[in-house]
Amino acid sequence: MTHVLVTGGAGFVGSHVVDHLVDAGYDVTVVDNLTDQVHDGKPEYLNDDATYVWGDVRDRDLMTDLLTEADVLNHQASAVGVGQSMYEIERYVEVNTLATARLLDILVTEEIDLEKLVVASSMSLYGEGAYYCPDCDAARYPTRRRERDMADGVWEHRCERCEGALEARPTSEEKPLDSTSVYAITKRDQEDLCRAVGRAYDIPTVALRYFNIYGSRQSLDNPYTGVCAIFSSRIKNGNPPLLFEDGAQSRDFVHVSDVARANVAAVEAPIADEAINVGTGNPHTIRDIADALIDEYGASDTVEPEVADDFRAGDIRHCYADTSRAERLLEFTASVSLRDGIEELVGWAETREAEDNFEDAHDELKQRGLIRDS
Numbered sequence: 001m002t003h004v005l006v007t008g009g010a011g012f013v014g015s016h017v018v019d020h021l022v023d024a025g026y027d028v029t030v031v032d033n034l035t036d037q038v039h040d041g042k043p044e045y046l047n048d049d050a051t052y053v054w055g056d057v058r059d060r061d062l063m064t065d066l067l068t069e070a071d072v073l074n075h076q077a078s079a080v081g082v083g084q085s086m087y088e089i090e091r092y093v094e095v096n097t098l099a100t101a102r103l104l105d106i107l108v109t110e111e112i113d114l115e116k117l118v119v120a121s122s123m124s125l126y127g128e129g130a131y132y133c134p135d136c137d138a139a140r141y142p143t144r145r146r147e148r149d150m151a152d153g154v155w156e157h158r159c160e161r162c163e164g165a166l167e168a169r170p171t172s173e174e175k176p177l178d179s180t181s182v183y184a185i186t187k188r189d190q191e192d193l194c195r196a197v198g199r200a201y202d203i204p205t206v207a208l209r210y211f212n213i214y215g216s217r218q219s220l221d222n223p224y225t226g227v228c229a230i231f232s233s234r235i236k237n238g239n240p241p242l243l244f245e246d247g248a249q250s251r252d253f254v255h256v257s258d259v260a261r262a263n264v265a266a267v268e269a270p271i272a273d274e275a276i277n278v279g280t281g282n283p284h285t286i287r288d289i290a291d292a293l294i295d296e297y298g299a300s301d302t303v304e305p306e307v308a309d310d311f312r313a314g315d316i317r318h319c320y321a322d323t324s325r326a327e328r329l330l331e332f333t334a335s336v337s338l339r340d341g342i343e344e345l346v347g348w349a350e351t352r353e354a355e356d357n358f359e360d361a362h363d364e365l366k367q368r369g370l371i372r373d374s
Contacts, residue, residue, distance in 0.1 A: 002115070003027045004267065005070035006050075007057050007103075008077030011038060012218045012225075013120065013210070015045055016260040017074060022049045024264050031055055031066055032077070038219045045217060057099045064106050072267055075103065075119045075194070078187070081224030082124065083312065083365050085183035096186035097193075104197045114203050118266045119194040121207040121275065122187040123252070127178030129171040129319030131157060135164035141176050142166065150311050153374045155245050157317060168250065168283065170322035173209070173275050180314040195273055204272035208262055211279030211321050215256035215341060216348035223361035228253070228342075230358055231290055232349045235297050237356040240306040244315065245374070247287035247307060252279035252320035255336035255344070265330040279321025280334040292338065296346040313370050 004021050008014040009030030021028050028050040034042065046052060055062045057077045067073065079085070079095040100119070107114060131140040142157040149155075157166045179185045191207040198205030214228035223230060231241040262278045290305040297303075326332045336344075365371045 001025070001027045002071045003029065003069060004072040004074055005066055006030050006074045006076060008032055009050070010034060010043060010046060010052065011076065013213060013256055013259055014076035015043070015047070015217055016215070016256045017076060017263045018047050018050050020260040020264050021074070021267070022047050029053065029066060029070070031057060031062070033057075037222055037224075043217070058094070058102065060102055060106065063103060064110060067103070067106055067112050068110065070112075071114065072116045072118070073103070073114055074263060074267065075100065075117070075190070078120065078190070080183070082181045082183045082314075083361070083370060084224045085181055085186070086370055087368050089182050092182050092186050097189040100190045100193050104193055107203070108197065108201060116267055117194055117198055117203050117205045118263060119190055119205070119207050121191040121209045122184065123171070123209050123211045123277070123279070123319060123321070124181065124184035125177050125179045125188040125191070125209070126171055126175055126319060127180045127184070128157070128316045130169045130175050131166040131318075132169045133159040133162065133164055133166055135159065135162050139169070140166055143178050144180060144314070145317065151372065151374055153246070155248070155317060168318035168320070170281060171277070171319055172322035173277060173325055180316065191275060195275070199273055206266040206269070206271060207275045208266055208278045209275055210259060211252035211254050211277065213256050213259050214253055215345050217256070220349060220352055220354035221357060223357040227286060227289060228293065228345060231293050232345065233354040233356045234358060235293055235299050235303055236349065236354045238302060239356055240303050241290040241293070242308045242358065242362070243286055243290065243305050244308055245311050247290070247305060248285050249315070250283035250285045250318045250320060252282065253284055253289065253338060253341070254279045254334050255341035258334040258336050262326065262330060262332050265332045269330050271329050274325075274329060276326050276329060277321040277323060278326060278332075279323060281321050281323040282338070283318065283320035284338060292342050293346065296342050310366075310371050310373050312365070313372060
């Protein structure tokens, strides 16, 4: 039986990956340090058919022992959060970049023969998504918006050549990368390190570029997690979801069960040295998400989204996935609709306590100059 080692396998995404791997017949070992920001002790959803080792991926001796027994490495462990990464720079680089480098160093120095390496990458390394200028009839890849425009509430990109309005288009894996946060840079490091070592040592390697993941098991107390969980905490505590900019910025929201399926497909597909988007190909605005959650919680009489009249430094406007490579190489297409996914998330969240820590995190970012008034 193929033995898969899943780092971060007790976390939000990792635990769903473990469940799907176990269901697919794999022998699964998990290593996780149960970081306090995400976990309050061991979660109740741990899979009884997996083996759990409580430790840190930065522990070289531990990881040497675990990797020696593994046929496949599924590397999910990361420090997550764009805003927090901008003032906890050393920790993010240590947990994401250095820890990944150490895992790869073990593979090489111990001459471990892996059948497959799957690493969790991120859409954040794209920066802005892909765009099209109808006036110029040309693709455009804008970088960061001008500070003075955002301060004036001008949110949308204009064509660099004709100043015409740009239209968002699906972002393919060929789009030039423009990482705009420490988190994004470290995710790019993870992907680049794994693929480079995979090429050099003939380890079939797949980097899955996750778009905006949501669903059950995402921490409702962590104010640096995904927007669906943050909004859920706000709504459950009777507070309005706060929208940066005007709330019309769009993202690709993919349910965690689909992400888990993509991981199993990446383990099994006969491919190597690939970066593959994992998304739905369908954009939704942040206001859409707030409205959908309020409706599902039945809170429309008491709560409504609130535009914050500020913006976050380095935020992008639009980005959603071109999914054609995933369809071609993994035979993977996301199957959970936003409506069904929101229903699943809220059904799970209704059984959980949620501490709304958003305002503390918002104030912290503002004090550090990472949130600015418009």
